[in-house]
Structures are given as C-alpha cells and as structure tokens.
Amino acid sequence: MSETLTLEVLRYNPEEHAEPVYQSYHVPYRKDWVILDALNHIKDNVDGTLTYRWSCRMGVCGSCGMMVNGVPTLTCATFLEASLPDPIRIAPLENFPVIRDLVTAMGDFMEKLKLAQPWIIRDREQPVADGEYRQTPVQLAAYKQYSMCINCLLCYSACPVYGLEPQFIGPAAIALAQRYNLDSRDEGRAQRDEVLSTEEGIWQCTLVGECSVVCPEHVDPAAAIQRYKVAATMDWFKALLMPWSRPQGSRD
Numbered sequence: 001m002s003e004t005l006t007l008e009v010l011r012y013n014p015e016e017h018a019e020p021v022y023q024s025y026h027v028p029y030r031k032d033w034v035i036l037d038a039l040n041h042i043k044d045n046v047d048g049t050l051t052y053r054w055s056c057r058m059g060v061c062g063s064c065g066m067m068v069n070g071v072p073t074l075t076c077a078t079f080l081e082a083s084l085p086d087p088i089r090i091a092p093l094e095n096f097p098v099i100r101d102l103v104t105a106m107g108d109f110m111e112k113l114k115l116a117q118p119w120i121i122r123d124r125e126q127p128v129a130d131g132e133y134r135q136t137p138v139q140l141a142a143y144k145q146y147s148m149c150i151n152c153l154l155c156y157s158a159c160p161v162y163g164l165e166p167q168f169i170g171p172a173a174i175a176l177a178q179r180y181n182l183d184s185r186d187e188g189r190a191q192r193d194e195v196l197s198t199e200e201g202i203w204q205c206t207l208v209g210e211c212s213v214v215c216p217e218h219v220d221p222a223a224a225i226q227r228y229k230v231a232a233t234m235d236w237f238k239a240l241l242m243p244w245s246r247p248q249g250s251r252d
C-alpha cells in the first residue's frame, strides 16, 4: 500500500463552471482516517476553496453526507480503508440541487418535514399541575427506532422514487411522522394522514428499500412506511364499515 491515495472530488462553482468537473487530490493514507479527515486535509493544506458541510465529526449532526464511490455515505463515519482501492470518488448527495462543490440545498426536505408534522399533537393539553406525560419502557420502545434519525438525507439520495418524483414526501419525513404516530402521548395521526396517506406520501413508495440500506442510524424508513401503509389501510376499512369511527392518534 502506498503512503498516499487519490481522491477525485466533484467541484462546482456556479459562478465559474458551466458544469461540475472532477478534480484529483493526493492525500496521505492513514488507517485511522475517515473520508472527512481526507477532505479536511485538502481544505487545510491543498485547496482552501473546497466547500462541504460537516460539524460534529461523530455521526450525530447529519451534515457530512456525500456520495462516496456512488453510494450515499456519512463521511465522518466511514474509514478511507473501507472505500479502497483508490481513486475514491466523492460527489454531492444525489437528488438535490448543488449549491457549490459538495454542498446541496436542503430546502425541499425542510418543507416536507413540516408537512409530516413531526411533533406531538394533542386534542387537549393536560394542565401542568397534572404532571408530565409518562411512558412505560414498552411504549418508548414502540417508536424509539424511528426517533434516531439525524436528518442526514442519505435515504433521499438513495431513493429512486424521490429521484424520479420529487413531490414524494420521502423516507425520513414519513419515518419521523410514524415516530409520532406510535408515541403514546400523541393524538395527531388523523391530522398527519391528511398529508401522508396520499399519492405524494406513503402510497408513492414502491418498497425498493435502498433508504434502509444506506441509513447510518438503522432507522429503517422503508419499514416505517410499510407499517404506515398497513395502519392507513386498516383505517380505511374501519371508516368504510364503521363510518362513525375515526383513527386514534397513538395506535399502530
């Protein structure tokens, strides 16, 4: 193994370039370096104009997602060694407009997140004097997996449906909606259904499953969407057979 390796990084400055072009950089090869360390080496020592997002460097903030050799990847959580042999190709996350170099625009996702209403909705708040809403460990376990999302957007980048039909609300937003639908304190499922049990919501998912494959937090958004589909179908039958009933917020 040589002491250096080559990173091919897609560069794009809309003020200067007609289209993105790959630029090669030689970086030291160190077994303890993740992809982000190599990019930081370039930024600090070779080319300060290279532009990309990162913050926590520990797989928590979700900001360092990029395509690595064509796969949506959290670059602070992936060793260089795992992407060999070189050259290792780094590009911005697919399915999002590129602002500059490896930085993509997240506005579409933020709008979809609002549509999913990922917060606790209640018909009536209990008075503060009545104390906090308590949950059993079993009630917590019902939604905890879906609460681990770090909004890294790797799942949107891997999703061919979102790539072809950008109006699709998409994996992470639906998984987060399901996180609240399954929360024993929440009563907002019917309200979320108005947006999510639609053609742009859960029914657009064709269960390719790549969202769950690339998710670094094992949220399994594909499973969240299929569970949502089952619950919505049951609601539809209940409404047909018992039109006086309505879905309750905290049931699966």
Ligand code: SF4
Pocket: 148, 149, 150, 151, 152, 153, 154, 155, 156, 171, 172, 175, 211, 214, 215, 216, 217, 218, 219, 220, 221
């Ligand atoms: S569901 Fe997983 S891949 Fe998608 S944004 Fe959340 S953490 Fe990232």
Ligand code: FES
Pocket: 054, 055, 056, 057, 058, 059, 060, 061, 062, 063, 064, 065, 074, 075, 076, 077
């Ligand atoms: S820098 Fe925060 S998740 Fe990678």
